[in-house]
Amino acid sequence: MTDLLPTGHRRIHELKMQGIVKRFPGVLAADHVDFEVKAGEIHALLGENGAGKSTLMKMLYGLYQQDEGQIFINREHVQIRSPQDAIKQGIGMIHQHFMLIPSLTVAENVALGLKSSRGLRLDLDVVAKRILELSERYHLQVEPDIPVWQLAVGEQQRVEILRALYRGAALLILDEPTAVLTPQEVDQLFHILNQMANDGHALIFISHKLHEVLAISQRITVLRDGRRVDTIPTEGATKRILAEMMVGRPVVLEYERVECKPGKERLVLKKVSALSNRGDLGLKNVDLTVHGGEIVGVAGVSGNGQRELAQVITGLRPTTEGEIFLEGQDITGKSPVLLNSLGLSHIPQERMIEGVIKEFTVAENYILQDHGRKPYATNIFLNFRQVVTRTKDAIRAYDIRTPSHETPVKSLSGGNIQKLVLARELSRSPKVLIAAQPTRGVDIGATEYIHKRLLEERDKGTAILLISEDLDEIRALSDRIVVMYEGRIVGEVKNENVDVNQLGMMMAGVTS
Numbered sequence: 001m002t003d004l005l006p007t008g009h010r011r012i013h014e015l016k017m018q019g020i021v022k023r024f025p026g027v028l029a030a031d032h033v034d035f036e037v038k039a040g041e042i043h044a045l046l047g048e049n050g051a052g053k054s055t056l057m058k059m060l061y062g063l064y065q066q067d068e069g070q071i072f073i074n075r076e077h078v079q080i081r082s083p084q085d086a087i088k089q090g091i092g093m094i095h096q097h098f099m100l101i102p103s104l105t106v107a108e109n110v111a112l113g114l115k116s117s118r119g120l121r122l123d124l125d126v127v128a129k130r131i132l133e134l135s136e137r138y139h140l141q142v143e144p145d146i147p148v149w150q151l152a153v154g155e156q157q158r159v160e161i162l163r164a165l166y167r168g169a170a171l172l173i174l175d176e177p178t179a180v181l182t183p184q185e186v187d188q189l190f191h192i193l194n195q196m197a198n199d200g201h202a203l204i205f206i207s208h209k210l211h212e213v214l215a216i217s218q219r220i221t222v223l224r225d226g227r228r229v230d231t232i233p234t235e236g237a238t239k240r241i242l243a244e245m246m247v248g249r250p251v252v253l254e255y256e257r258v259e260c261k262p263g264k265e266r267l268v269l270k271k272v273s274a275l276s277n278r279g280d281l282g283l284k285n286v287d288l289t290v291h292g293g294e295i296v297g298v299a300g301v302s303g304n305g306q307r308e309l310a311q312v313i314t315g316l317r318p319t320t321e322g323e324i325f326l327e328g329q330d331i332t333g334k335s336p337v338l339l340n341s342l343g344l345s346h347i348p349q350e351r352m353i354e355g356v357i358k359e360f361t362v363a364e365n366y367i368l369q370d371h372g373r374k375p376y377a378t379n380i381f382l383n384f385r386q387v388v389t390r391t392k393d394a395i396r397a398y399d400i401r402t403p404s405h406e407t408p409v410k411s412l413s414g415g416n417i418q419k420l421v422l423a424r425e426l427s428r429s430p431k432v433l434i435a436a437q438p439t440r441g442v443d444i445g446a447t448e449y450i451h452k453r454l455l456e457e458r459d460k461g462t463a464i465l466l467i468s469e470d471l472d473e474i475r476a477l478s479d480r481i482v483v484m485y486e487g488r489i490v491g492e493v494k495n496e497n498v499d500v501n502q503l504g505m506m507m508a509g510v511t512s
Helices: 053-060 083-088 106-111 124-138 153-166 183-198 210-216 239-247 306-313 336-341 351-355 362-366 384-397 414-426 444-459 471-477 500-507
Strands: 014-024 027-038 042-046 068-073 076-078 091-094 171-175 202-206 219-224 227-233 265-275 281-291 295-299 321-326 344-347 432-436 463-467 480-485 488-494
Touching: 014 053, 027 042, 027 053, 027 068, 027 202, 042 053, 042 183, 042 210, 042 239, 053 171, 053 202, 083 091, 091 153, 106 124, 106 153, 124 153, 124 183, 153 183, 183 202, 183 210, 183 500, 202 210, 210 239, 219 239, 227 239, 239 444, 265 306, 265 463, 281 306, 281 463, 281 488, 295 444, 295 471, 295 500, 306 432, 306 463, 336 344, 344 414, 351 414, 362 384, 362 414, 384 414, 414 444, 432 444, 444 463, 444 471, 463 471, 471 500, 480 500, 488 500
Parallel strands: 027 227, 042 202, 042 219, 091 171, 171 202, 295 463, 295 480, 344 432, 432 463
Antiparallel strands: 014 027, 014 068, 068 076, 219 227, 265 281, 265 321, 480 488
């Protein structure tokens, strides 16, 4: 094996992080962690939120500096104090949220921040030629002269990879790279990553999707509570083994769902349209029905009208046309307070913005929407005994890990905040539940718990609309699946008949 990659840049034969320690106020984010990756290898990094994955990789990329420990490249000790240092060492990072300027072309984004080969004159023609060479070698299929805003999400990700390769990345860190991709785009990305590994690049793949980790990697390192649990070969690993390593206990990954027996129509949308925050139509002529005792999953790539759909139903966004009915009653344009009283509950997409008030205590957030009603209030006076008693009951019933009911919500983990929101919304015994991204940013243990609760609620006869960008979640919980693309519902399938490729095509707007 030569010291040069096919791109002409220096090869990283081996990178080692030894005894890495990182402390933040009150938190030991990395506790003497060892990690290594070799040329030609895709090494997956797994762990729950807060396990230390991102912290470890941010130190490798120079965004943080370790308090203790050393980094070695090809057995030489290196100091990485900034992203510029990391790039000089041949380390690139593809962030979950792309770092591109939409108004610039692909070539301009790639060249941004680099010296021109012609001094003060631009050399975008040279950059474009090199982009085409890299595109052809790695099947990245991107045109240099197209503005980034005209590219699909998967194509924008290819631009990020091209930019890293152009800068000489021999080692590439990919942080949740499939989060916004369709299944077909994931397949294309995996083909690209395998080609890069075959050419001698070292790749670190961060993901919470166990089936993807098993499909793409050769080795897997699991972190928990800032410590390395173990590094194991992918061959022989299973989802169950990995989940237990992540959580520290057995985890249920597949649920036994009783046959769906839909009841009466509880939520009906007729020709509903609404504006997005950009001022254009974010929701276009949507027809949708959800029956009692069923979960209808809404699949789609982020930004295709899912947020607008949840908000028009829950009274947080006005419609421009169409009607919405709750058990036959027209609720179009009604306030969230009235909708709550009629039996509509909502797990919002942004829990810290729309779900809780972070400075309030657990108890204050639990009664947030019902504080003016019995049993929490009599006339204008709060019944503090009932507030405390019922909050404590909810903490026990929903396994909310909190020091007390008086703890400020901002001190809780994301999973426990989400369980608090779930407890509050289900405490009203809703007729209809809108669950928008109910497990986003939640660890695998809390995800298991939330999924079980949603299935229990469905079996009680609640009509549930599940909006999620996680296809695994949609497929695990839904009885029917509808797909959104550019603000429209472009297809519907029953879960037992679901075909992932068909879903992916619909998510990309291909309906024939």
